[in-house]
Amino acid sequence: MSTKIYGAVAALSALALLTACTPTSDDPDATRNGAKTTAEAAADPVFRVGSVTAEAAESASESTSTSQPSEDATSTAQPSPATDAATAMPGAEDFGEVTESGDEIDLEAGQRIGISVENADLSDISVTEEAHPRIAHDPGTFFDASGTALESEEDAQAGSSTPSSTASGSSDDESTEESKGSDSESKDDAEAVSAPDDSAAWISTYGLAGDSEYTVKVTATAADGDEVDLDAMITVGASDGAPMSVRTTLADDQTVGVAAPIMLNFGSTVSEEFRDDVERRLSVKVTDEDGEEREVEGSWGWLYDDPQSRLHFRPKEFWPAHSKVSVDVPLKDVPTGENSVGQNDLTLDFEIGRKQVAKADVKTHRMTVTRDGKTVMDFPASLGAPKSPSYNGTHVVMSKAADYTMTSEQWDYETDVQWAVRIHNNGEFIHAAPWSAGVQGSQNVSHGCVNLTTARAKEYYDSAIFGDPVEITGSQVSLSTNDSDISDWVYSWDEWKKLSALD
DSSP states (O other): OOOBOTHHHHHHHHHHHHHHHOOSSSOHHHHHHHHHHHHHHTTSOEEEEEEEOHHHHHHHHHOOTTOOOOHHHHHTOOOOOOOOTTSOOOOTTTTSSEEOTTOEEEEOTTOEEEEEEESEEEEEEEEEETTOTTSOOOOOEEEOTTSBEEOOSOOOOTTOSOHHHHOOSOSSHHHHHHHTOOSGGGSOGGGOEEOOTTOOEEEOSSOOOSSEEEEEEEEEEETTSOEEEEEEEEEEOOOOSEEEOEEESSOTTOEEOTTOOEEEEESSOOOHHHHHHHHHTOEEEEEETTSOBOOOOEEEEEEOOSSSOEEEEEESSOOOSSEEEEEEEEOTTOEEETTEEEOOEEEEEEEEOOOEEEEEETTTTEEEEEETTEEEEEEEOBOBOTTSOOOBEEEEOOEEEEEEEEEETTTTEEEEEEEEEEOOTTSOEEEEOGGGTTTTTTOOOBSSSEEEOHHHHHHHHHHOOTTOEEEEESOSOBOOSSSOSOOGGGSOHHHHHTTSSOO
């Protein structure tokens, strides 16, 4: 279904029409000569780069195919005043002033970038935030000269479900410098968005972060087939919103299990209308031990506020073992609400270790552990009794302690245990329980935990790391997505994808 953008493209079309047809004097010859001169001048591509409000951009994408630019919009459109460095940038009605390569443009945080061209068709566009070259390109929305939104040939965006495709460029200095090259051969193809045929304008998908600089590279094709390039710099002033922190529970260089989610915790609540813009900026890159990129399907999901906002990333299946994961969270000065912005940027580089999976079966009373496909433990166990059952589902190793005091208000006990591995914050652990050694392998007598002998519990304890999956089966009850720090694997993949703020 096609869409229309009323103000920006309609005013631009009216502007071109008025410029070509308005007489410059009362002399008929002067009128004809002026029109001829204007027509000849119009043969050169004319670029405009300016700001488009988020409201105008959303209105463009939500307009129906029956919408048409109003007659008033055409009849009242006026040519833009002559440009100079001191002229303030207009609003969305005409994409700003004429822009030439080397121009520096000042825009405001939270707005979108609008780019248009006259007398040519857009070929490709890239917008790179200088401080964060790893962020994927901005897909934006293309429009033809009539204001109809065009379907892009690409569907790439940061934070998409394929992490290795979300990272464009590199964080090292050499790659960053190469990506800033001005000649066409040095353009980073991974950052350029190819324009559909007949593209005359483009509006960015991302809002502008405050206190930032963006490099804009545009290529357009004139009627004679010649390509014309535009390189410009956009500077965005600082925002006055209240700062909101973002942090993660993982640490750089930490080695985790194949079920470990990437967990971002915000200092307050991210407003729902800003979550898509936050999520679009995030990138996840997965490589093997030799640095070669790995294709891993995954998605971000906004979990229920607790009361602060929580945003997790999990792959569709477990992470591939022996991988490296790089995460870029460039949220400093990015709007997170009407009166709040990100306080800090965050980067994270961690490793996925061996694939170790523990499986405990309520019916067989056993726990097996496989490591990279090979069974390394097969222990008799005692799981939750019928009145206090263990829960079916994929649990995740959260923490462990050599000595731990188990307490329960529900069951009124306080017991010291050894080699305790927490697998859920509903009270489920794998731990030593010498008092049940006689029935391990034949009966379930625990309060929901997986009981092992002391020696066997220590063997598992020594092998477990954060993020290892523990799968429990055979019970009459299952895990829910409530009341858990890590419930990511309780969701089906289709359910998980619906937690993303992106369409």
